Amino acid sequence: MLDGIVVADFSRVLAGPLATVMLADLGATVIKVERPGVGDDTRQWGPPWTAATSAYFEAANRSKLSVELDLDDPRDLEVAVNLAAGADVVVENFRTGALDARGLGYDAVAERNPSVVYCSISGFGPDSSLPGYDFLVQAVGGLMSITGDPQARPVKVGVALVDVLTSKDAVAGILAALLERATSGRGQHVRVDLLSSLLGSLANQAATYLATGTSPGRLGNQHPSIAPYETLECADGQLAVACGNDAQFRRLAEALGLPTLPEDDRFRTNPARVAHRAELVRELEPALRRAGVDEWVGVLERAGVPAGRVGDVGSAFELAARLGLQPRVSLGDDAMDQVRHPVTYSRTPVREYRRPPRLGEHNALVRTTYASRRST
Structure with missing residues (x-):
């Protein structure tokens, strides 16, 4: 070219x-x-x-x-x-x-x-x-x-x-x-x-400052505007869960055996879940601790919930190779x-x-x- x-x-x-x-x-x-x-x-x-x-x-x-x-x-x-x-x-x-x-x-x-x-x-x-x-x-x-x-x-x-x-x-x-x-x-x-x-x-983080005049702070693995969009504890490690909309959250709750959770006013909408993030994590993690990360990855993948193991650089190359991306x-x-x-x-x-x-x-x-x- x-x-x-x-x-x-x-x-x-x-x-x-x-x-x-x-x-x-x-x-x-x-x-x-x-x-x-x-x-x-x-x-x-x-x-x-x-x-x-x-x-x-x-x-x-x-x-x-x-x-x-x-x-x-x-x-x-x-x-x-x-x-x-x-x-x-x-x-x-x-x-x-x-x-x-x-x-x-x-x-x-x-x-x-x-x-x-x-x-x-x-x-x-x-x-x-x-x-x-x-x-x-x-x-x-x-x-x-x-x-x-x-x-x-x-x-x-x-x-x-x-x-x-x-x-x-x-x-x-x-x-x-x-x-x-x-x-x-x-x-x-x-x-x-x-x-x-x-x-x-800085994307949304810059927009937060420009919209409010207040600088955003650190949230670790959590997202300032979406929940659950973070790492959660399973029986043998951490699982990254990225629910970007209400439908994905409902599928997550059903897969975890918590079908009534989306009907709770604290968790019905994304803004509500963000406002009650700590309570949400307290509901999700006990269910996740019943099994290991890899088992949950399979369950949630079949349920259409974005989730994955927290890996390293080597496992990232392995994943890309499995997906046919020819990373190297x-x-x-x-x-x-x-x-x-x-x-x-x-x-x-x-x-x-x-x-x-x-x-x-x-x-x-x-x-x-x-x-x-x-x-x-």
Whole structure:
């Protein structure tokens, strides 16, 4: 789908590299610019380690070319400038102003390459010098305040979720700008920042604040607006139950042998159940403790009630495989398996997954081919 599109990737760590991985999956040629002898910081972020580098690096850098360029060296900087001048897309997440000082900022690149789509990823926008670390944004951006047990300290999400969300916003912005360019012939500067991507992803929790002026708090595994929509105790563990409407709750009650429960005024409607959540849990859990999680999963699945065991990452891959989703792909050549591109296409599937590059593996190719290319 993006065949012929060349991406000069000056980003590192996670948000930028994840965005360019998706562009590579879609067929773009992605050239990863790395510091000589060191490379992307995440090459040293382990354990776990792979045969060539770290699992962290490999998770965000498949199907790319790697070139080593020292942007403080005038000769390498000239190569980088030429690379950007010939690219369709430039992606960067340098500190604000760092690339401008080297003649690699948007204005300088666009002067030579008016059709370039130039994507800048920052932590807090172009006017802030705060470092854009995911953990910091989870903290100051409110995500930690709504994550965790209400009686405990705020906690971060178990993955760099803000980086992931920002990468997807970056891809959407880049693709939209490329689509517009097909009509106008002109590129533009696409800016995304971690804080804005997080706020845009808070969805109903952000709406709660905007509607009431009051910040929502932590509810652990419970939902602020739906009940039962939480984990409940069975004889041998926790069961996740997600009743999104009254009909599903009625089926849950019948499956648990509590057919009169939906007639109780405290539980007749979802707003009532939310208001009386503690009483509802006290009614449901004794019934659930009569059997184990797996037995209840089967019963509730047959009853049409959304429910499942609280699993781990491994069991999630196993579930996806059982459902025919083919969650992992093999890259061969001693590279670890990768998570499959998350979108399926009826006519233009991802054609190839290639192993992440060794540091500087494509130095000669990039210097002789792509750094002399001119945008059309």
